[in-house]
Amino acid sequence: MTAVRIIGVGSPQAADSAGWIAIEALERQGLAAQYPAGMLSLRQCRAPVHLYQALAGSQCGIIVDALAGTETEVLRLTPEQLQARTDLASVHGIGVGEALALIQALGSGPAALTVLGIGIDVQAVPELVEQRVKELLPDLSQCIARIIAEYVAAAEQT
Numbered sequence: 001m002t003a004v005r006i007i008g009v010g011s012p013q014a015a016d017s018a019g020w021i022a023i024e025a026l027e028r029q030g031l032a033a034q035y036p037a038g039m040l041s042l043r044q045c046r047a048p049v050h051l052y053q054a055l056a057g058s059q060c061g062i063i064v065d066a067l068a069g070t071e072t073e074v075l076r077l078t079p080e081q082l083q084a085r086t087d088l089a090s091v092h093g094i095g096v097g098e099a100l101a102l103i104q105a106l107g108s109g110p111a112a113l114t115v116l117g118i119g120i121d122v123q124a125v126p127e128l129v130e131q132r133v134k135e136l137l138p139d140l141s142q143c144i145a146r147i148i149a150e151y152v153a154a155a156e157q158t
Contacts, residue, residue, distance in 0.1 A: 002041040003155075004148055005058035005110070006031075009045045009065040009096055014126050018066035018118045020044045021133045022140060029141070035148070048099035055103065060112040060151040062144060065096050066129075071119035074139045076147075079104060082115045112154070114147050116140060 008023030010016045023042050032040045045054045055061045067075060079100035096115060103109035118136055120129055133140075 002038060002058050004035075004040045004060045004062065004151060005055060006040070006042045006062045006064065006144065007045045007051065007054050008043070009048060009051070009063060011046055015066055015068075015120045015122050015124045015129055017126060017129050018120050018133055019064045021130055022064045022118065022137070025133060025137050026141070026144075029137075031141070031144070040148070048096045051096070051099045052103050052106075052109070055109050055113075058110045059155075060147070061110040061114070062147055063096055063100070063113070063115045064140070065115065065117060066120040067117035068122045069117075069119035070121060071117075074136055074143050075115075075117035075119070076143055077115040077117060079113050079115065082117075112147075112151055116143055 006023065006026065008019030008021075010019035012020065023044050027042055032042060034040075041058075043054055045051060051063070079097065083097040083101055100109070100113060100115070104113070118133060118140070120132055124132070
């Protein structure tokens with residue numbers, strides 16, 4: 001079992017690649033090595049319908065995905081906040097919000113779930129997506145560190 005699983009959702013196609021690129025960048029930074037062995041794992045997920053399996057065995061899930069937009073910081077959303085947004089469209093048929101709603105309805109996902117959205121112009125070419133992720137990587141890393149600290153603090157209180 002991995003306590004914290006960070007999952008980049010997407011595909012290798014242009015704007016949808018932000019989640020994958022972010023996971024690759026976090027791996028290069030050695031993020032998992034900054035925590036006790038087995039506490040943190042990073043993974044890529046091709047489509048939201050696979051999130052159920054990707055989150056299995058984790059206690060805290062952090063989903064990194066592209067969101068249409070040009071926000072200057074990483075957006076931190078609960079699954080409910082993501083589901084309430086009306087400006088989202090998924091290229092996967094079922095979006096991250098719907099997949100997380102199903103996981104929560106089944107009561108089988110991690111107790112803590114957070115979505116980190118990287119604002120991407122939907123017309124962006126791969127090079128621009130890579131540049132955008134690189135620009136937001138410090139903010140993404142800080143968001144992840146805060147979420148993990150919150151998870152650890154909550155676990156210590158129980």
